[in-house]
Amino acid sequence: MTDFVDEARTRAARLIRMAATEDTRLRDQLRQYAASTPDPPLMGSDGIQTTGCPQCRNTMWRQRDLWVCAACGHVKDTTS
Template sequence: MTDFADEARSRTAHLLRMAGTDDARVRARIIDYAARTPDPPLMGPQGIHTSGCPRCHGTMWLQRDLWVCSACGHMKDA
């Protein structure tokens, strides 16, 4: 497979491929996880950092010097 074709795969497909399992229950849990969690932002110079949102308990991503919640949009300084 070419790099271009691999990059076109969905996040769910990447997670399933990394898990490397044929167990239907495990695959269903991975698919559910991918559907419930947001896609991470593009990786910045400091990598990817996450935290819990104090408002909605969703996932916050560190974007430069600011934490941004992917679910409710709440922001706080890093």
């Protein structure tokens, strides 16, 4: 399979493929997970960095010089 075809797959399809399961219940859980969680940002040269959000306790992703919460949108400078 080419990289192009693999990149065109949905996030849910990629998760199901990685899980390599035929269990319908688990596949449905993976689809629900993909639908209810945000996509991570593109991987930079430092990889993907995360921390906890001080406001809602969900995941914040580092995007250049800022931390951005995937759930509530809270923004924090990386120096603080």
